[in-house]
Amino acid sequence: MSDISRTASPADTVRTTGAGATLVHAAPSASDDAHTIMINKVSWGAIFAGVAVALIVQVLLTMLGMGIGIATLDPGTVDNPAASTFSIAAGIWYVVSGLVAAFIGGYIAARMSGKTVATTGALHGLTTWAVTTLIVLYLLTSSVGALIGGVFSGVASAVGGLGSTIAETAAPALANADPLQALENQVAATGTDPDALQANAVNAIRALVTGDEAGADEARQQAAQALANARGIPVDQAQQQVAHIEQQYRQTMADARQSATQAADTAASAISTGAILAFVALVLGAVAGWLGGRSGVVHPVYADRVVPTRRRAA
Known part of the structure; x- marks a missing residue:
């Protein structure tokens, strides 16, 4: 039996045979390409x-x-x-x-x-x-x-x-409790020490708290002797005062360091949360x-x- 063809669309042809009809796809025409370009053009x-x-x-x-x-x-x-x-x-x-x-x-x-x-x-x-x-x-x-x-x-x-945020947050703690200034105030607590002896004691204790651990024992002895000379007190009593001053200094520095760490954690958490929220807002947009x-x-x-x-x- 001979084949009979009829047009289904500008691009397709339906071929009818004794077994049934078969859709034969033809190549897209130039008008189809132009239509696709027009409907998708920006x-x-x-x-x-x-x-x-x-x-x-x-x-x-x-x-x-x-x-x-x-x-x-x-x-x-x-x-x-x-x-x-x-x-x-x-x-x-x-x-x-x-x-x-x-x-x-x-x-x-x-x-x-x-x-x-x-x-x-x-x-x-x-x-x-x-x-x-x-x-x-x-x-x-x-x-x-x-x-x-x-x-x-x-x-x-x-x-x-972030760095300036940390510094600004930790600044009040350092300003209210300057360890070196507190050290100098403690040395000059009596108000009757000669200036030279007082300065010597302050410098000795500064060297103790800012020095390394290798020469810490020798620095304590020198600081105790200088404080004993400045205040006219026994060396053993001066050693106790030096130990107390050193302990206060270490504690003040630890508190300031902890405040700076907390400020850094707070700032980092706020920035991280803000970035995530901004990402979610942009996706929703x-x-x-x-x-x-x-x-x-x-x-x-x-x-x-x-x-x-x-x-x-x-």
Whole structure:
């Protein structure tokens, strides 16, 4: 029996035989390639429009949150929210407003691009979110960002300022209990020592507490003798006072070192937590942009029937 062929589509052919019908795929035509390129082509004009809308929405929501937060303060009373509460609330509001802005920007970009494929529209929304994020990061790390949002620009400098944070945290402990100054005050406690003898005793005890362990015994003997000469007391009594002064110095240095370590741990924990939260917020923003772009895709019926009809009516 002879074969009978009929056209199924511009690119495919259905071959009918006695055993049944077989679909034979033909090579894509030039019109098919052009159609694929058109439905997947990036519309940068639509993306920039989505970026503009997303930035404006972000600014509007940030101003709204700021206004609501300031309105809750009452200067006439002390019953106001704590600063930590404001920081947490501001962070949550900033993340939520970023998600809303990413969704709206992605929706606008996909809708204005006129794409009818859901994945293409979603990619337009994701690209809109990416460009918006880059612009926001640039603003936060530039002088313009310092004027617009100085509160959030501190995140970028937090990592580099870890050493200064440690020093500032440990500074009060060192300022309130300077070990060498306390040592000098203890030596001059009587107020009747000759200046030369007092200076000799101070220098001897300084050499003891700042020296190495190899010559510590000899340094203790010299410090005790110098203190005994300065105060006119027996050497054994001076040795007890030197031991007490040395112990206080060691304890003060240990406390200062512990304060610095705690400050470093606190700063590192805060930076780590902030980085993780920022990562989560960015991922959620990308998801919001993707969903916004997917929601903004033009339905094929609207694109193929409604729009041409309007053009013919015009």
